Amino acid sequence: MADIFSTDSLVQVVRYLPQPNTFLLDTFFPNIQQEQSEFIHFDVENGKRRIAPFVSPLVEGKIVEEQGFVAKEFKPAYVKPKTAFNPNRAIKRAKGERIGGEYSPQQRIEMAVADTLLDHSNMIKRRLELMAAEALRLGQVTVSGERYPTTVVNYGRDAGLSVTLTNPNRWSDSGIEPLDNLTDWSQTVLQKSGAPITDWVMTVDVWKVFYKNANVKALLDRFRGNSQISGFAPEPREGGVLVGEIPPFRFWVYSGWYVDDAGTEQPILPAGTVIGGSAAIEGYEAYAAIQDPTAGFQALPIFPKSWVDNDPPVRWIMSQSAPLVVPYRPNASFRATVL
Numbered sequence: 001m002a003d004i005f006s007t008d009s010l011v012q013v014v015r016y017l018p019q020p021n022t023f024l025l026d027t028f029f030p031n032i033q034q035e036q037s038e039f040i041h042f043d044v045e046n047g048k049r050r051i052a053p054f055v056s057p058l059v060e061g062k063i064v065e066e067q068g069f070v071a072k073e074f075k076p077a078y079v080k081p082k083t084a085f086n087p088n089r090a091i092k093r094a095k096g097e098r099i100g101g102e103y104s105p106q107q108r109i110e111m112a113v114a115d116t117l118l119d120h121s122n123m124i125k126r127r128l129e130l131m132a133a134e135a136l137r138l139g140q141v142t143v144s145g146e147r148y149p150t151t152v153v154n155y156g157r158d159a160g161l162s163v164t165l166t167n168p169n170r171w172s173d174s175g176i177e178p179l180d181n182l183t184d185w186s187q188t189v190l191q192k193s194g195a196p197i198t199d200w201v202m203t204v205d206v207w208k209v210f211y212k213n214a215n216v217k218a219l220l221d222r223f224r225g226n227s228q229i230s231g232f233a234p235e236p237r238e239g240g241v242l243v244g245e246i247p248p249f250r251f252w253v254y255s256g257w258y259v260d261d262a263g264t265e266q267p268i269l270p271a272g273t274v275i276g277g278s279a280a281i282e283g284y285e286a287y288a289a290i291q292d293p294t295a296g297f298q299a300l301p302i303f304p305k306s307w308v309d310n311d312p313p314v315r316w317i318m319s320q321s322a323p324l325v326v327p328y329r330p331n332a333s334f335r336a337t338v339l
Contacts, residue, residue: 021239029283034299082318120319157330164337193331195280220244272339282328
C-alpha cells in the first residue's frame with residue numbers, strides 16, 4: 001500500500017485540491033516565476049517617451065542612452081502552516097459520513113489528509129491574494145513575521161497613481177461624474193505606463209453609489225443588450241463579480257475577507273476602494289527556493305511534508321512556500337479612495 005504521507009503523495013493531493021477565490025491574484029498576477037535561489041529577482045522598468053533628436057545630415061549621429069530599468073532582489077519570508085494530525089480520525093466518523101460509518105479507517109485518513117492540506121493551501125492562497133491587493137492599492141507590499149524583520153517591498157509606482165477624494169469631490173457628493181474620474185485616471189495611467197486601464201474593480205459600497213449615477217446607469221443598460229448581467233445588486237459571492245461594461249472599461253465588484261493576527265476579520269480591499277488595471281501590469285506570482293533538503297531546494301508554490309515525533313507520538317503535516325507578488329509594470333495600475 002502506498003504511503004499517503006510521502007512527499008510525492010502529498011504534492012499530488014495539493015496539486016488537485018480546489019482553491020479559494022483569488023480574483024485579484026488571478027486577474028492581475030496570472031504569471032508564475034520560480035527561482036532556484038533564496039532570493040526573488042525582478043526588474044522594474046523606468047522608460048520615458050523620448051523623441052529622436054534633430055541633427056544636421058553633415059554631423060555625427062547623436063548618442064542616445066539606453067532605456068533603463070531597476071533590478072531588485074528580495075529574500076521572501078516563508079509561510080509555513082503546520083498541523084498536528086490526530087490518528088483518532090481514522091476510527092471516528094468523518095465529517096459528512098452517515099451515522100454508523102461507511103468508510104474504512106484508511107479512507108478516513110486519506111480524507112483527513114486532504115482536509116488538512118486544503119486548509120493549508122487556502123491559507124497560502126489567501127495570503128497571496130492579500131499581497132496582490134496591497135500591491136495594487138499601495139504599489140508596495142509589507143512583509144513581517146516571527147523572526148523576520150518588517151520589510152517594505154516598494155515597486156516604485158508613481159505617487160500620482162494613488163488618490164483619495166475629499167469633500168466635495170467624492171462620488172457620494174452631488175454633481176460628481178464618476179466616469180469622468182475613471183477616464184482621467186485611465187489617461188494618467190496611459191501617460192505613466194503606456195498602457196490603458198481595461199478593468200475597474202470596486203468594493204460593494206462604491207458600486208452602490210456608482211450605479212446610481214444617471215449617466216452610468218444609462219450607459220450600463222445600453223451596453224448590456226442581451227447580456228445576462230442585470231439588476232442592481234452583484235451576485236453575492238467572494239472574489240470579483242462582473243457587473244457591467246461601458247467600453248473601453250469592464251466593471252467588477254469585489255468581496256473578500258481574511259482574519260488578521262489579532263483574530264479579527266478584515267476586508268481584503270478597504271471600503272471606498274476602486275482599483276484600475278489591465279494585463280499590462282505583467283503581474284507575477286514569484287517563488288524562491290524552498291530551503292528544505294526533502295524539497296530538493298525547488299521553487300515550488302507549495303511544498304507539503306509530513307513526519308512523526310515519537311515522544312509524545314504525533315504526526316505533523318506542514319506546507320511551505322516562499323512567495324511574493326510582483327507587478328513588473330507597476331505604473332499600469334491605479335488606486336482611488338472615492339467615498
